[in-house]
Amino acid sequence: MPQVRALFCPNCGGTIQLRGYAQTVNAVCEHCLSVLDTKAESLRVIQQIQERTRIEPAIPLGSRGTFEGTRYEAIGFQQRSIDVDDETYSWREYLLFNPYKGYRYLTEYDGHWNYVRTLPALPVRSKYLTRPALVYEGRRFVHFQHAAARTTYVLGEFPWQVRTGETVGTDDFISPPYLLSAESTEHEVVYSLGTYTEPAAVWQAFGLQGAPPWRRGVFANQPSPYSRPASMWRRFASLTALLLVVLISVAIITPHERVLEQVYRYASHTPAAAPFVTPTFELRGRPSSVVVRVDTDIDNDAASFALALINDETGQVWDFGADLGYWHGRDEDGNWSEGRRNAAATVPDVPAGRYYLRVEPSIDEAAPISGVASDPNRERGFKYTLSVTRGWFGWWPFLVAFPLLLIPPIAATARYYSFEGKRWSESDYSTYLSS
Amino acid sequence: MRHPLFTLYGLIVMAAAGWTSWRGLTFSRVDQTTVAPKSIRDNPGAYRPIYIPHRRYFGGK
Amino acid sequence: MPDRTANCPNCGAPLRFRWSGAVQTTCEYCHSILVRHDLDFRKVGVVAELPLEGSPLQLGSEGVFDNKPFIAVGRIIYEYDQGVWNEWHLLFSDGTSGWLADAQLEYAVSFLTQRSHPLPAPQHLHRGQQFQWDGAVYEVTTITEANYRGVEGELPFEYWDKQRVRFADLRTADARFATLDYSEDPPLLFMGRVVEFDGLRLNNLRHFEGWD
Numbered sequence A: 001m002p003q004v005r006a007l008f009c010p011n012c013g014g015t016i017q018l019r020g021y022a023q024t025v026n027a028v029c030e031h032c033l034s035v036l037d038t039k040a041e042s043l044r045v046i047q048q049i050q051e052r053t054r055i056e057p058a059i060p061l062g063s064r065g066t067f068e069g070t071r072y073e074a075i076g077f078q079q080r081s082i083d084v085d086d087e088t089y090s091w092r093e094y095l096l097f098n099p100y101k102g103y104r105y106l107t108e109y110d111g112h113w114n115y116v117r118t119l120p121a122l123p124v125r126s127k128y129l130t131r132p133a134l135v136y137e138g139r140r141f142v143h144f145q146h147a148a149a150r151t152t153y154v155l156g157e158f159p160w161q162v163r164t165g166e167t168v169g170t171d172d173f174i175s176p177p178y179l180l181s182a183e184s185t186e187h188e189v190v191y192s193l194g195t196y197t198e199p200a201a202v203w204q205a206f207g208l209q210g211a212p213p214w215r216r217g218v219f220a221n222q223p224s225p226y227s228r229p230a231s232m233w234r235r236f237a238s239l240t241a242l243l244l245v246v247l248i249s250v251a252i253i254t255p256h257e258r259v260l261e262q263v264y265r266y267a268s269h270t271p272a273a274a275p276f277v278t279p280t281f282e283l284r285g286r287p288s289s290v291v292v293r294v295d296t297d298i299d300n301d302a303a304s305f306a307l308a309l310i311n312d313e314t315g316q317v318w319d320f321g322a323d324l325g326y327w328h329g330r331d332e333d334g335n336w337s338e339g340r341r342n343a344a345a346t347v348p349d350v351p352a353g354r355y356y357l358r359v360e361p362s363i364d365e366a367a368p369i370s371g372v373a374s375d376p377n378r379e380r381g382f383k384y385t386l387s388v389t390r391g392w393f394g395w396w397p398f399l400v401a402f403p404l405l406l407i408p409p410i411a412a413t414a415r416y417y418s419f420e421g422k423r424w425s426e427s428d429y430s431t432y433l434s435s
Numbered sequence B: 001m002r003h004p005l006f007t008l009y010g011l012i013v014m015a016a017a018g019w020t021s022w023r024g025l026t027f028s029r030v031d032q033t034t035v036a037p038k039s040i041r042d043n044p045g046a047y048r049p050i051y052i053p054h055r056r057y058f059g060g061k
Numbered sequence C: 001m002p003d004r005t006a007n008c009p010n011c012g013a014p015l016r017f018r019w020s021g022a023v024q025t026t027c028e029y030c031h032s033i034l035v036r037h038d039l040d041f042r043k044v045g046v047v048a049e050l051p052l053e054g055s056p057l058q059l060g061s062e063g064v065f066d067n068k069p070f071i072a073v074g075r076i077i078y079e080y081d082q083g084v085w086n087e088w089h090l091l092f093s094d095g096t097s098g099w100l101a102d103a104q105l106e107y108a109v110s111f112l113t114q115r116s117h118p119l120p121a122p123q124h125l126h127r128g129q130q131f132q133w134d135g136a137v138y139e140v141t142t143i144t145e146a147n148y149r150g151v152e153g154e155l156p157f158e159y160w161d162k163q164r165v166r167f168a169d170l171r172t173a174d175a176r177f178a179t180l181d182y183s184e185d186p187p188l189l190f191m192g193r194v195v196e197f198d199g200l201r202l203n204n205l206r207h208f209e210g211w212d
Helices: A199-206 A229-253 A396-424 B004-023 B037-042
Strands: A005-008 A015-018 A026-028 A035-037 A044-047 A064-067 A070-084 A087-098 A102-109 A112-118 A124-128 A131-136 A139-158 A167-175 A178-184 A189-197 A257-267 A281-283 A288-296 A301-311 A316-331 A334-340 A342-350 A353-363 A381-390 B031-034 C004-007 C014-017 C024-026 C032-037 C040-046 C062-065 C068-080 C083-092 C097-103 C106-113 C130-133 C136-153 C165-171 C176-181 C188-195
Touching (some): A064 A199, A087 A139, A112 A178, A112 A199, A131 A167, A139 A178, A189 C136, A229 A396, A257 A281, A257 A353, A288 A301, A288 A316, A288 B004, A301 A342, A316 A342, A353 A381, A353 B037, A396 B004, C024 C136, C083 C136, C097 C188, C136 C176
Antiparallel strands (some): A005 A015, A026 A035, A035 A044, A087 A102, A102 A112, A112 A189, A124 A131, A131 A139, A139 A167, A167 A178, A178 A189, A301 A316, C004 C014, C024 C032, C068 C083, C083 C097, C097 C106, C106 C188, C130 C136, C165 C176, C176 C188
8 A cells, every 4th residue: 555655865864754655756855955856765866955945835735625526635835936027926836636636736826826737638729819819618718928937946745857946938828717827848738727716715625724815916817806897888778778768758748838938128227127027828737847048139248137937826936047148259369259148947846837927137237348448327238038938857867867877887897997907917918908 | 687786776867867857857046935926916026036146147358 | 257367487376367368467476577478478577676656546446438347457657757657458348458548647548549641750759749630630748758667467468678668648629639659660559538537437446545
């Protein structure tokens, strides 16, 4: 029966236990960190002491945990590094072993964990727009990064040769939550598939104490917690269509009626400048809006209308008004104009009945008039048309509701692309490509 | 159903827009009071408007 | 099928055969390699002590492949720069022979295949090279230089003390598997499939201390 071999390190004499039975090819003496060849009966030193600083694996070697229904033992640990723009990025790999099922890996970078296994079949080379891609089992994996990975620390046992300093070419392709890696040397290529795993799941599987370390940034194959914006926009489109249907239906079934249209003339310092009342008119139907519109021909002047809609039966008054002012002239930049000649005021929720308007027009005595010397006694006047429309509520409900409906899909889109931007910021590519 | 919260929010916005248009509601400043209508019709000057004129336009360039 | 019995010409111990087609076998007592000539066996060598290795299979392990039961009746152990791997000789219930490769606990079952098209010479092989066989694209994924390390049990041919041999592994997008074995000229081609441990439904395996 294969047993765990207890041996002595030829370098320091310390005891070594091999948990990988006879599959192990290289093992690291935990006392002196020398890398040993374990193929022969007696051990042989391959590499003397590695980097001085010891690294403590988060999963202690010898721990057992269950993944996909199989129990594995963590027997090996590696730290590998790549150099990008004078910065060194390191990640850690744990070799898991089951004497029947074989080997698996757990990788960890910046707190992000992946459960990895080698692929039995070959992915097919493909393209996604301009980027290389691989297709495996119906999923397309887009190229994320190419790197030369260097082993910088080794602990435990491996069924192949490991030593610090050796380099291997790696290419990573993503299809979140999966990561397809190709590691190649001159004589061999190995494909493996990683599945993004929550740190809590790793901690639970191995029964580790404490909380897993915090994750920094977004990892290559980390699944987005946000749904794709397209579905949100589709819902927005349906809601907007429904909004239009509702508003248009209300507009259709609301009777619009021009109940008053009169032309008047205002002249300051004359009886035409005094307050007056309009003839009565009938407002019908359910309580709805009344739009009072004043169209004038004022020129380089400011006018104001104090208005009151009065119910001839109940005496209820809606008191409101409109301000106007219009100026124009010519200067070194050309013709200019400012202000408005017409105004409309909407009175909301007016019940049916017989009504009239009380109108008090006035000109602002203090308003200066450009180019004309101010003379308080000068007669100023203008012509204006008063019109009262029942039932038209204007566009404002749509103009307010539409932006309100826009806010959630815009927020969702910003959140989604911000996340994806962070994901791709770690890649070989500077611009984001949706996958 | 996807996006239940957004849909609920959208339906509320739509209901509010439908209600404001149904009742002709608006943001404009309208003050309400009560008078004796006949007295105003006979003497329009007797009523003191609540609306304060000349708020907005004070002059050109 | 009934087990044949004979006696080891070297030590006289009884030999047990699971397969009437065995060309070579080993005596479990004196570790002699015995090759059949007509009805007798002749000793041709002695098996070096088998290396320590961790395959969960052993002689007599049973399993199923493509709904056909098999029993592992022999094996060849190869050694390369990364360690060792096993080629288990499988005897199927219909009398046919197959091979189960066990390399670092990755398994593949394959069968000796004849092909009409010529196969590439070893010096013309490179990683990534592709071949179109049986409607699938086979790509060379591994090229290995290996040497014989040991034999055990019943084999369908004579095999011992061979020199360094080149092997090439080929894979497809649908987990088919092929090996080119350059121990002969023209090379031998084995074709089959990658299999998962669970899919083989193996029993009568070795026990590992601490795992049962």
